[in-house]
Amino acid sequence: MKFEKITxxxxxxxxxxxxxxxxxxxDLKEGTLVVIIxxxxxxxxxxLIDFGFTKIVELVF
Structure with a gap:
């Protein structure tokens, strides 16, 4: 029974x-290039966002 289901x-x-x-x-090359870019x-x-928030926190404290 199990063997039949697996087959x-x-x-x-x-x-x-x-x-x-x-x-x-x-297609594969183009897709890979898009993902990398x-x-x-x-x-x-x-x-850039992290750098900006770091500078804001440094100014506050």
Missing amino acids: RFFRDVRSEMKCVSWPTKT MSAIVAIFLS
């Missing part, structure tokens, strides 16, 4: 994986 599960997984549309190398922009933005 059916893996058969279903295999058939679903055939339906997946995988990205091309170009956006991560850098967010890191710079958060660094």
